[in-house]
Structure formats: structure tokens, C-alpha cells
Amino acid sequence: MSSFIPLVSGANEALVPALNRIGPVILSSQSSGPLATPDHAYLLVESRDAVDLSALINWLDAGVEKLILPLASFADAIGSIPAERLVLLLDVANVSAVSDKVRNGVSGVLLKTPSLDLDFISSISKFFTGSSIHVLSTSNEPPTVANVRQLRGIGATLVIPEAQLTLESSSSTQINVADAYLAPVISDRPDGLFPTIVSSQTGHSLGLVYSSKESVKESITTGRGVYQSRKHGLWRKGETSGATQEIINIRLDCDSDSLEFRVVQHGAGFCHLNRQSCFDAASGLPALEKTLASRLESAPEGSYTRRLFNDADLLRSKIMEEADELCRAETREEVAFEAADLLLLCSHQSLDLKAKRISRRPGNAKPRWTQKQEVAPPPAPKLDGPIKMNTYDLTQASPEERAQLLRRPVLKSDEMIGKVKPIVDEVRKRGDTALLEFTAKFDRAQLSSTVMFPPYAPETMQLPEEIKSAIDVAYSNIHKFHAAQTSDSTLVVETMPGVVCSRFARPIARVGLYVPGGTAILPSTALMLGIPAQVAGCKQIVLATPPRKDGSISPEVMYVAHLVGASAILKAGGAQAVAAMAYGTETVPKVDKIFGPGNQWVTAAKMLVQNDTDALVSIDMPAGPSEVLVIADYTANPAFVAADLLSQAEHGVDSQVVLVAVDLKADHLAAIEEEVEKQALALERVDIIRQSIPKSNIVKVATVEEAVDFSNDYAPEHLILHLEQAKEQLPRIENAGSVFVGAYTPESCGDYASGTNHTLPTNGYARQFSGVNTLSFQKHITSQEISAPGLGNVGPVVVTLADCEGLQAHANAVRVRLATLQK
Incomplete structure (x- = not known):
């Protein structure tokens, strides 16, 4: 239950956002402005004429929390609109005209009365058992903090018109919003502070803090998370760290002795340990929501993530794709995986809005789904047509195009x-x-x-x-x-x-x-x-x-x-x-x-x-799809080169194959491509090759030096040198898993029997990882032994450095020994 409910006309643009932070507001149907965002609002329909039922339902479907209708408009609404979405607007003089049907068909009453007579209001509350009671004084005098507290004491909520509310100090004509909101709040702490739970917009707890009247006032006014530090006074969250908060709403608990701040958390997180929550990491939908937000925030223009959020057609297609995969899932684990993928594309806010709809579709499936659908198999790889690699000229490529040639397919x-x-x-x-x-x-x-x-x-x-x-x-x-x-x-x-x-x-x-x-x-x-x-x-x-x-x-x-x-x-x-x-x-x-x-x-x-x-x-190392980079000059045998390319292309559809052609003539390059297709068609795994080769590249360069530089940047798993002076290039090789030197050193020999290891770094990790070797299965332990004279030599150096770092115990471990040597 809120401390009070504001009746908003929209005249004060600065006041309305603050009021939205502390609970529901009542909007007037005569004021079109606020209806642009009716979510979490009550709508007051004061017209005594018959109201179009479809219009009422449309308002509820749009997100209005409850409709407040005069007695004359209830005839059609009762039975067509759920009782929990209806509030009766009742003048004091009309109480006796309320029938049992009306009384049982509403969830609340908004009582308009010239005076705040607590006994009379209590009697109305007993008549409408189980309904919430809201009281709107028709007096021009603003209510007091005591009025708010007294009404809360008998289970009623005061409705205060916007004109009687202010963000400034309370006066004879207006009451401060925070003063009214905090009127019923009590504290059992000696310092008068209120325990405050801070949670995400989805209700995931971020941490426990304390609030004071001053901090709550500032939060309501600014929309930022402001709390009361027990040591340092007002604590404006994120003022120094950048981890700021936007207030969604502030709520009282049932006993009015603690608060909940629902916020949008920015930056690393709420916790001082740079985590989202002081209660460990979020899970489920909150974690998913955080992942979505961070991916959108960091997504560059043109990226898949950015296009997914900006391109309605792409988003629609992906939702249909993921929904179809969910429908095909058979086991519990598969359903969980596919449902998670689908949720990545959907916003929880739309689910909240969906829950408020009261209009219902018939529930029939759309016509194209009413016929039993044959499960369409995934598209089969193309089993005909030429088997060709993509060709690029590095001498004409821009820095951006060169960088693109170094990239592997994105590994998610x-x-x-x-x-x-x-x-x-x-x-x-x-x-x-x-x-x-x-x-x-x-x-x-x-x-x-x-x-x-x-x-x-x-x-x-x-x-x-x-x-x-x-x-x-x-x-x-x-x-x-x-x-x-x-x-x-x-x-x-x-x-x-x-x-x-x-x-x-x-x-x-x-x-x-x-x-x-x-x-x-x-x-x-x-x-x-x-x-x-x-x-x-x-x-x-x-x-x-x-x-x-x-x-x-x-x-x-x-x-x-x-x-x-x-x-x-x-x-x-x-x-x-x-x-x-x-x-x-x-x-x-x-x-x-x-x-x-x-x-x-x-x-x-x-x-x-x-x-x-x-x-x-x-x-051992991060791993990815198999890959080979072949450097070939005019001495290269086209059949040998093609065979080496295919030996990796047959590993899988995501295998990476690159040919760096050093000043090769057009007919030489064509001969290699002809051999690739000819040999591929004779292989049992040709269907795999048909998918991997079209993703592979031929990169034309002018010199061997350019070829080696490109290879070092690419850092291939396997590097094959079909060069006139192949062995002489080894000193220039900086990044590769394993190198195969000369025309008669096929990569296959390293894969099976020459002696070197074939478990090698892929995806560019040859820049920092070695292939598996004997030392991969060993660890090295160091030891030291210092004699007494040796400690005399090295000890003073250790003492100086330990003192420099402020680690006195380290220095002392040496000093006590040096002292014995001086005796």
C-alpha cells in the first residue's frame, strides 16, 4: 500500500516524474498527455455519461492498472472487466445507492468527501470488506502529514491532487511529496534510519543500505539512487565510481518500517567488489537481462547484435527461427537451451504488459499452423557446382580489408x-x-x-x-x-x-x-x-x-x-x-x-x-577448427598445393584453408584451383569440402616477404612452405603451430608419423601458445640454497627492497640471520 496516491493533471512537468517513482498515480481521462505512458497508473473516468466498454478495455490492454469509474458507468463494466481492475468513484451522498452487485464487482473505492472524518471512512471500509479505500478530500486546504498517517492507520490511502503537492518545502498551500510519502514510515533504530533493500527492475536484490528522510527526498526529486551512510552522511551512489542508479520506484513494506528501491544499475554493479549484487552474481532472467544490456551497449555499428536490435525484420526472422528450434526440442535439456536462446530475443517488459491485457483472442492457431507441419530438415549442402575458394589481392587491399582476411569465423x-x-x-x-x-x-x-x-x-x-x-x-x-x-x-x-x-x-x-x-x-x-x-x-x-x-x-x-x-x-x-x-x-x-x-x-x-x-x-590451450596456410611461389606443384589444402578442408565444414600466392601467374593459379576441384570430387568427404572450401581464401601477394608477414599475422595452426628457398625462410617464421618445409613435406606426415605433435594452437593462438610437447606434461620447480656467506652477500639487498615495499616481516627474516653472522 502506498503512503498516498497523487491525482495527476500533467500541469507540472517536473513533478510528474517524481510522483511516478513512489507508486501509482491517478490520471484523468480528460488529460490526454499522461495517457501516452499509462503503465502502473489508475485512470479516473469522471464522465457520468455511458462509457464505451471497448474503450475501457483498450485502456486496460494499454497498461492501465485500474479503472476508476463513477457509479453510473458500472452497469456494463461489471462482469466484463475483472473486479481487481475496477475501482468505484463514490460521492459521500451516494453510498446508500451502492448495490451488492457493485460492491462485489470492485476491488477498491475512491471516496470523495469534504472532510477527513475517520469514523465515517472506517464505516465505509467495513461496508466494502476486502476492498482498498482511497480518500479524496474536496477541500481546498492541503492535507497534513498527520492526515496521511491517520488514514494509513485505519487502512485507507489519501489521494492528493497535483496542485497540492510540491518538491519544495511544505507550505500553507502545498505539502512536500517526500514528507507525505514518509509520513507513516517509522524507524526502530536509534539513528532514525530506515533499512532499504536495493533491487534491480526485475526484483533481484542488489544490496542492503540505509535511508534517511533527506536521502529519500533527494532520490524522489532527482531520480538517482541516494542513501544515508552511517559514517559519511548522504551517499549519492556512483558519484565517484560512476556506478550510478536510476530510480524506477520506491516502495514501503507492509509494516512501514523499511523501503525498497527498484533501480536501473549502471556501471560495474552495485557491490563495491564490482559485482552486480552484494548477494553474489545474478542468475536466471536478471542475468540474461544484464547480458542483453551489456551486449547492446558494447555492440559496434554494423555488428550482428546492433542489427538485431535495430532491424525489425532480422529480429522477427531470428525469433521465428529460435521458436521453431524450441518446438523441435525433445529432451528437457534441449528445451532449456532453446528456450534460453528465444528469451535472449524477447524483453521482459513486454511480458509485464502482456499480463495486464484483459481482452482475449479466441485461442485458435493461425491458419498456416493448423495443418500438420512436416518437420523441414536443415538445408542440405549444395552437392553440385564448382568447388572454388575466394580470391583477394593483398597489394590492393585496404588496412581494414587486410584485417578482415586475418579473421576467423566468430566463435561464440x-x-x-x-x-x-x-x-x-x-x-x-x-x-x-x-x-x-x-x-x-x-x-x-x-x-x-x-x-x-x-x-x-x-x-x-x-x-x-x-x-x-x-x-x-x-x-x-x-x-x-x-x-x-x-x-x-x-x-x-x-x-x-x-x-x-x-x-x-x-x-x-x-x-x-x-x-x-x-x-x-x-x-x-x-x-x-x-x-x-x-x-x-x-x-x-x-x-x-x-x-x-x-x-x-x-x-x-x-x-x-x-x-x-x-x-x-x-x-x-x-x-x-x-x-x-x-x-x-x-x-x-x-x-x-x-x-x-x-x-x-x-x-x-x-x-x-x-x-x-x-x-x-x-x-593445454584454447582450440578451434583445423586450419592450414600454404605459401606457394612459381616452383609450387599445383597438385601438391591442392592436396595440402584439401587435407585440412576435409576435417570439418568450419575448417580454415588459406593459400598465399606469391606472384603467381594467372594460369598457375588456375591450375591449382582446377586440382582442388578435381581431387575433391574423388574424395569420400567431398560434401564436407563443398562447405569448407567456399569459406576459404586465396590471398595474392607480390613477394615472399609479404607472404611471411601475412602468415605471421595470421598465426596458422599448420604452415606449409612451397617455396624455392623454403628452408631459408624458417628464421623469419614467428607465429605458427608447426611448419612443413618444402614440396615433399606434406602436413599429413606431421599429423601421423614424422614425429612432431599435431595437437596445435588454432584461431590465431599460435601467437602465444606452443603445440603439445613433452614439457606440456611437466611442471618445473625452482629451489635455492644459500650459505651463510651467501646470505651476507644477498641479504642486505633483500632488506633494502623489503623495507622499500613496507614489508617489515620480510626484512626481519633476513635481519635476524644477519645479526647472528655479526656476532
């Missing part, structure tokens, strides 16, 4: 993390039970257990002899190269006499290796991850890979798991496998670091768990 990592989080949380909470459910759902395998332990049955790794022999050779080469990388010796350096520093390596005890199993069987990835883990001396090696539909693991991967000494095999893929290794389950051992490539679900899950301190797990 934040959206993907949001989608995988429910999966990760379920595995974390419910362990093997959730893991089995997700394996059945996503991997289509019904299992009773997801983990295998050695010794592995020989029948699970039966292979043709030529495949087994090939794996053995690859194992030998990869093992030899990675064994050469170990740092078994201890590094010892005497930095000054008597001060010896050392560094030594230790294996990471427990590692998890993710081996994808989507569109291809990848025993090579098992080799690339398992061998350096084995060489490094990791005590536990958990290998995770999606099972086949019969619940088995491919014999190639099983054989590699046996060779590298895997201590457990997890038959699961996707985010659920990453979660199981990160947190551990009843049967899956917890690991300390997770390695391996995967799709966007796997990548998002890895990024999620590495930031969870409860998981206490790290990852």
Missing part, C-alpha cells in the same frame, strides 16, 4: 559456455548417473559403465597387420622426438657467491586426454597426446573418447591406449567427458590437466572448467 564462446554449463554442472553433481544419461543422449550408446581399466582385452584391439604396423612405426617416431624433449637434468646456477638457484622438472601426476570421435576415427590424436604423457612420466593417464553406438571403442584407439599405458579409458565424449575428468566421478579418476582437440562443445567445456577453482584443473 560465451554462448557455448552458457550451453555446456548445465551439462558440466549435472556431471559434477550427479557423477556417473549423469554421465551415463548424457552418453545415451549425445553418443547414442546405452552403457552400464563408462570406464575401462587395464589390462585391456586383446579382442578389443584386433587390427589388420598393416594398420598395427603403421601405428607401431608412428609410435616409434613420435616417441623418439618427444623423448628428446625431456629435461631430466637439474639446472643449477650460482647467481652470486654462496647463492645457488636450481630448477628441476616433475611430471603432472594425472592427465586427461580427449580423443575426438565425431566424423573420423583419430588414433593419431591418441598417439600425439599419449606418448608425451608417457615420456614425461605421468602417473595416471585417462583417455576419453566417444563410444560407438554399440558401446565399444575403435580397436585403433584401444591399441594406442595399450601402447601409451593408459590407466583408464572413459567411453564418453563432449562436455560430459571433460566434466567427468575435471571433477571426477564415482568411477572416473579426477585429473590435473586436460589435453586434446574437440568441437565447440568440448572447447567451451575446457574453458569453463579451467576457470573453476573447485575443479583445480588446467588445459
Whole structure:
């Protein structure tokens, strides 16, 4: 219940916004101005003529909270409009004319009376049991604070005309808005302050503060969050931090001893820890609302987000798309994911307005949905037409166009993390039970257990002899190269006499290796991850890979798991496998670091768990779609170049393929493109290539130097040099996952058997990450040993620096020792 309700005419433009902050206002139907924003308002219809029922309903549908109608207009309204939306306008003289039908068909009464007779008003309240009582004095004298408090004491609310209200000090003709609002508020605190809950516009609590009469007055007047600090006086929120607040409304609680401020919070958040709320992070719709607001605020012109908010046709199309996906969802998890996507496009304010509508449609489906719809499959990739890359000339490109050529397709990592989080949380909470459910759902395998332990049955790794022999050779080469990388010796350096520093390596005890199993069987990835883990001396090696539909693991991967000494095999893929290794389950051992490539679900899950301190797990690197950049000059064999491009293009539809052509003649370039199409058409995975190659680029440059500069900026996962002097360019290579030098060094050899590792940084991360190697599975520990003379040498330096930083205990730890040396 409000302290009072203002009757607004709209004459005072400065006053109306302040009144809207403290509760509902009563608008007159004769005043058209305020009706432009009728939300949360009562509408007073004073005409004694018959009122058009459809007009009343239209007002309610537009957002009017309640209609206040004179007795003469109630005949048609009762029964057509819900009682909770109707208030009776009643003159004192007409009380006896109210029928039981009218009394039972309203939720409140606005009583017009020449005097504030509390006994009479109490009797009216008893007659209209269960209805709210509002009192409008017809006297020209303004009400007092005592009048407001007395009426609240008997459960009635005073209605005060706008002309009798002011934002200035109360006078003989006007009462201050804040004085009237705070009239019934009491405080049981010695300092007289009122506990105040600050919440978001959706009701999510942001924090607890205190208010005084002065702070509330300023908040009402300015529309800004102003509170009372118990130490520093008036606290204008955001005055120094920039985290300001706009007041939506101020409400009293049921006992009139505390307040709630609903606000729009700007800046980092309400909390001094730069969080939205003092009660931890928001969740559900409030979190979604914050995400929407921040994305819109930061979205550049022309971006997808900005277009989505500004382009009605695009928004309509996306809503239809997401609604269709929601309708197709089958499981509870899928429904949750798709509903979240749809909510991202919808505003909660429209839901509030929708809830106020009283007119109803018949409820029939629109004609185009009444027929049973066949579920349309997703558009099939085009299976004919030329297979061509896009061609650009770097010598003619602007800086902006050059930057665009360096970009990969946008990876919506934040959206993907949001989608995988429910999966990760379920595995974390419910362990093997959730893991089995997700394996059945996503991997289509019904299992009773997801983990295998050695010794592995020989029948699970039966292979043709030529495949087994090939794996053995690859194992030998990869093992030899990675064994050469170990740092078994201890590094010892005497930095000054008597001060010896050392560094030594230790294996990471427990590692998890993710081996994808989507569109291809990848025993090579098992080799690339398992061998350096084995060489490094990791005590536990958990290998995770999606099972086949019969619940088995491919014999190639099983054989590699046996060779590298895997201590457990997890038959699961996707985010659920990453979660199981990160947190551990009843049967899956917890690991300390997770390695391996995967799709966007796997990548998002890895990024999620590495930031969870409860998981206490790290990852090898961020990963994305496979990619290759080929630099070719006039010596390049078109068939070789095309084969190298296709070897990556067949990985997936989102694979990235770039050819940097160094001053190639038109016929040479055409020959490469002809080879791309010719070889692609002969491949089993041509349908994948038809989708990846059209997204790939040919970049023409004038010199090898320009080509290498472009490659360093691109930072490819794989870099292949089809150059006359290929080896001579290696010193200039600064950013690449792995380099393949010369015409007879195909990237495929590095993928399988030459010895180098094929788990490499993608998406430009080669600027700061190395590919997986033996050191990836080790950590380095430093130690130091200082003799007494050595402390005499280095100690005074330490004392000086510790004193400089104000860390006296640090300095003292040295001083007490130096003192003993001086005795």
C-alpha cells in the first residue's frame, strides 16, 4: 500500500516524474498527455455519461492498472472487466445507492468527501470488506502529514491532487511529496534510519543500505539512487565510481518500517567488489537481462547484435527461427537451451504488459499452423557446382580489408559456455548417473559403465597387420622426438657467491586426454597426446573418447591406449567427458590437466572448467577448427598445393584453408584451383569440402616477404612452405603451430608419423601458445640454497627492497640471520 496516491493533471512537468517513482498515480481521462505512458497508473473516468466498454478495455490492454469509474458507468463494466481492475468513484451522498452487485464487482473505492472524518471512512471500509479505500478530500486546504498517517492507520490511502503537492518545502498551500510519502514510515533504530533493500527492475536484490528522510527526498526529486551512510552522511551512489542508479520506484513494506528501491544499475554493479549484487552474481532472467544490456551497449555499428536490435525484420526472422528450434526440442535439456536462446530475443517488459491485457483472442492457431507441419530438415549442402575458394589481392587491399582476411569465423564462446554449463554442472553433481544419461543422449550408446581399466582385452584391439604396423612405426617416431624433449637434468646456477638457484622438472601426476570421435576415427590424436604423457612420466593417464553406438571403442584407439599405458579409458565424449575428468566421478579418476582437440562443445567445456577453482584443473590451450596456410611461389606443384589444402578442408565444414600466392601467374593459379576441384570430387568427404572450401581464401601477394608477414599475422595452426628457398625462410617464421618445409613435406606426415605433435594452437593462438610437447606434461620447480656467506652477500639487498615495499616481516627474516653472522 502506498503512503498516498497523487491525482495527476500533467500541469507540472517536473513533478510528474517524481510522483511516478513512489507508486501509482491517478490520471484523468480528460488529460490526454499522461495517457501516452499509462503503465502502473489508475485512470479516473469522471464522465457520468455511458462509457464505451471497448474503450475501457483498450485502456486496460494499454497498461492501465485500474479503472476508476463513477457509479453510473458500472452497469456494463461489471462482469466484463475483472473486479481487481475496477475501482468505484463514490460521492459521500451516494453510498446508500451502492448495490451488492457493485460492491462485489470492485476491488477498491475512491471516496470523495469534504472532510477527513475517520469514523465515517472506517464505516465505509467495513461496508466494502476486502476492498482498498482511497480518500479524496474536496477541500481546498492541503492535507497534513498527520492526515496521511491517520488514514494509513485505519487502512485507507489519501489521494492528493497535483496542485497540492510540491518538491519544495511544505507550505500553507502545498505539502512536500517526500514528507507525505514518509509520513507513516517509522524507524526502530536509534539513528532514525530506515533499512532499504536495493533491487534491480526485475526484483533481484542488489544490496542492503540505509535511508534517511533527506536521502529519500533527494532520490524522489532527482531520480538517482541516494542513501544515508552511517559514517559519511548522504551517499549519492556512483558519484565517484560512476556506478550510478536510476530510480524506477520506491516502495514501503507492509509494516512501514523499511523501503525498497527498484533501480536501473549502471556501471560495474552495485557491490563495491564490482559485482552486480552484494548477494553474489545474478542468475536466471536478471542475468540474461544484464547480458542483453551489456551486449547492446558494447555492440559496434554494423555488428550482428546492433542489427538485431535495430532491424525489425532480422529480429522477427531470428525469433521465428529460435521458436521453431524450441518446438523441435525433445529432451528437457534441449528445451532449456532453446528456450534460453528465444528469451535472449524477447524483453521482459513486454511480458509485464502482456499480463495486464484483459481482452482475449479466441485461442485458435493461425491458419498456416493448423495443418500438420512436416518437420523441414536443415538445408542440405549444395552437392553440385564448382568447388572454388575466394580470391583477394593483398597489394590492393585496404588496412581494414587486410584485417578482415586475418579473421576467423566468430566463435561464440560465451554462448557455448552458457550451453555446456548445465551439462558440466549435472556431471559434477550427479557423477556417473549423469554421465551415463548424457552418453545415451549425445553418443547414442546405452552403457552400464563408462570406464575401462587395464589390462585391456586383446579382442578389443584386433587390427589388420598393416594398420598395427603403421601405428607401431608412428609410435616409434613420435616417441623418439618427444623423448628428446625431456629435461631430466637439474639446472643449477650460482647467481652470486654462496647463492645457488636450481630448477628441476616433475611430471603432472594425472592427465586427461580427449580423443575426438565425431566424423573420423583419430588414433593419431591418441598417439600425439599419449606418448608425451608417457615420456614425461605421468602417473595416471585417462583417455576419453566417444563410444560407438554399440558401446565399444575403435580397436585403433584401444591399441594406442595399450601402447601409451593408459590407466583408464572413459567411453564418453563432449562436455560430459571433460566434466567427468575435471571433477571426477564415482568411477572416473579426477585429473590435473586436460589435453586434446574437440568441437565447440568440448572447447567451451575446457574453458569453463579451467576457470573453476573447485575443479583445480588446467588445459593445454584454447582450440578451434583445423586450419592450414600454404605459401606457394612459381616452383609450387599445383597438385601438391591442392592436396595440402584439401587435407585440412576435409576435417570439418568450419575448417580454415588459406593459400598465399606469391606472384603467381594467372594460369598457375588456375591450375591449382582446377586440382582442388578435381581431387575433391574423388574424395569420400567431398560434401564436407563443398562447405569448407567456399569459406576459404586465396590471398595474392607480390613477394615472399609479404607472404611471411601475412602468415605471421595470421598465426596458422599448420604452415606449409612451397617455396624455392623454403628452408631459408624458417628464421623469419614467428607465429605458427608447426611448419612443413618444402614440396615433399606434406602436413599429413606431421599429423601421423614424422614425429612432431599435431595437437596445435588454432584461431590465431599460435601467437602465444606452443603445440603439445613433452614439457606440456611437466611442471618445473625452482629451489635455492644459500650459505651463510651467501646470505651476507644477498641479504642486505633483500632488506633494502623489503623495507622499500613496507614489508617489515620480510626484512626481519633476513635481519635476524644477519645479526647472528655479526656476532
